[in-house]
Amino acid sequence: MIARVRERATSALLACAVAVLLGGCAGAAAPRTAEPTPTATDACPQQEGVDLPPGCAPYDPDDAMAQNERFRDRTEMPAESRAAAEEAIVALRPALEKLRSAGDVSPEAVQTALRDAGLDGIQLIGDERGTEFSANGPEGGCIFGVVSGEPLTVEAGGYVLDGGCFTPRGGH
Numbered sequence: 403m404i405a406r407v408r409e410r411a412t413s414a415l416l417a418c419a420v421a422v423l424l425g426g427c428a429g430a431a432a433p434r435t436a437e438p439t440p441t442a443t444d445a446c447p448q449q450e451g452v453d454l455p456p457g458c459a460p461y462d463p464d465d466a467m468a469q470n471e472r473f474r475d476r477t478e479m480p481a482e483s484r485a486a487a488e489e490a491i492v493a494l495r496p497a498l499e500k501l502r503s504a505g506d507v508s509p510e511a512v513q514t515a516l517r518d519a520g521l522d523g524i525q526l527i528g529d530e531r532g533t534e535f536s537a538n539g540p541e542g543g544c545i546f547g548v549v550s551g552e553p554l555t556v557e558a559g560g561y562v563l564d565g566g567c568f569t570p571r572g573g574h
Contacts (some may be wrong), residue, residue: 474569477560479543487539487558494519495556498549507549509533521545525568536567543567 446458454460479487497515501507509526512533516524523538532550539545539558544567547556562569 473562473564475563476544476569477563479539479558479560483539483542484558486541487543487545490519490521490540490545491556491558494521494545495554498547498556499554502549502551502554505551507532507551509535512549523567525566527568536569538567 443457444459445461446454447463448454448460494515497518498512501511501515507528508530509528512528512535513524513526516535516537520540521537523536525536527534528550532548532552534546534548536544536546543558543560545556545558546567546569547554561567
């Protein structure tokens with residue numbers, strides 16, 4: 403008999419605990435505090451002596467323009483990669499100079515010279531008046547330059563921040 407009373411008491415206690423727990427979960431929602439703060443909806447250039455209207459996210463227009471051009475910058479090139487690229491340039495320069503002297507500065511002629519030098523990842527822009535080029539360096543980095551009626555330019559450098567070896571063209 404005592405066992406039955408204990409069993410009923412335990413069941414009742416368990417039922418109460420479940421009810422309290424479930425009731426606590428379905429309790430009142432947390433009270434609202436303050437209204438949400440509005441977020442900026444416009445980007446406004448900072449100007450000396452001018453107060454910006456509410457809802458503006460201020461920015462420095464000169465800094466923004468400078469950052470906008472960074473995609474053309476080149477990364478640093480490791481010393482081993484630079485040394486291998488400089489060796490490739492020494493081997494490549496006579497072939498490109500021969501094209502320039504002959505007046506054959508077309509993209510096709512420049513591409514052939516770059517391939518003959520063992521370079522890959524070749525990118526070209528130009529016509530029969532001159533060709534700007536880039537290629538992967540033998541051990542990383544880039545070889546790039548211009549073959550035209552002007553003096554030949556061939557350089558080694560790191561990858562551009564936008565990716566790859568070719569410097570992106572812009573309206574400048």
